[in-house]
Amino acid sequence: xxxxxxxxxxxxxxxxxxxxxxxxxxxxxxxxxxxxxxxxxxxxxxxxxxxxxxxxxxxxxxxxxxxxxxxxxxxxxxxxxxxxxxxxxxxxxxxxxxxxxxxxxxxxxxxxxxxxxxxxxxxxxxxxxxxxxxxxxxxxxxxxxxxxxxxxxxxxxxx
Numbered sequence: 001x002x003x004x005x006x007x008x009x010x011x012x013x014x015x016x017x018x019x020x021x022x023x024x025x026x027x028x029x030x031x032x033x034x035x036x037x038x039x040x041x042x043x044x045x046x047x048x049x050x051x052x053x054x055x056x057x058x059x060x061x062x063x064x065x066x067x068x069x070x071x072x073x074x075x076x077x078x079x080x081x082x083x084x085x086x087x088x089x090x091x092x093x094x095x096x097x098x099x100x101x102x103x104x105x106x107x108x109x110x111x112x113x114x115x116x117x118x119x120x121x122x123x124x125x126x127x128x129x130x131x132x133x134x135x136x137x138x139x140x141x142x143x144x145x146x147x148x149x150x151x152x153x154x155x156x157x158x159x
Contacts, residue, residue, distance in 0.1 A: 042124040046086040047137065048073040048107075052115045060151055063119075063137040073116060080106055089118060089140065100148050107143060116143045120153075 051058075051070035059069070075082045085106065092099055107116060118141040126134035142149040 042122065044086075044090055044123075045121045046082070046089045046140075047119040047121050048075065048085070049117050049119065050114055051117050052113070054115075058117070058139070058142050058149070060139045063139070065135065065137065068119070068137055069117070073110075073114075078107060078110055090120065095150055095154050100150070103141065104143060104148060111143055111145050113145075117141070118143070 049068055049070040050073045054069045063069075075085065088103065088106075103118075104111065110116070117139055120138040120140040121135060122138065123133050123135040126132050138151070138153065140151050140154065
C-alpha cells in the first residue's frame with residue numbers, strides 16, 4: 001500500500017514538473033498571470049479618447065462608460081502598446097515638463113488635428129454577485145496641438 005501511494009505521489013510530481021517546464025514556468029495555481037494571481041483586486045488602466053468634435057469646455061468629472069465623450073482613439077494607429085502607455089501614465093508620480101513632453105511625443109503626429117483626453121480607468125469588485133465590477137473613468141490628461149492640461153488630481157499629487 002505504501003509503495004502504491006509513493007508511486008502515485010511521484011507520478012503526480014513528474015506530471016506537474018512536465019507541465020511547468022512546457023509552459024515557461026507558468027502553470028495554474030502558481031501563476032503570475034493577473035487572471036489567477038490578482039483576481040478580485042482593484043486595477044487601473046489608461047484609455048485615450050478623441051474629443052476633437054466635443055463642444056464646450058473640458059469636463060473633468062468622473063464618468064461611466066456610457067458618459068465618455070468622443071470616441072475611442074486607436075493606439076495601434078500611432079504604434080503605441082496600450083500597456084506601455086498605461087505604465088507610463090499610471091506609474092509617474094512627478095509630472096515634470098520632460099515627462100509631459102515625453103507623453104506628447106507618443107501622439108505628436110496625431111495632435112496636429114486632434115484633441116485627445118487620457119482617462120485613468122479604475123475598476124474594483126463592488127457587490128454580492130460574482131460579476132459586480134464598478135468601473136470609473138477619471139479624466140487625467142487633456143492634449144491639443146499646443147496645449148497639455150493635467151487634471152487637478154495630478155497637480156495635488158505633485159505637492
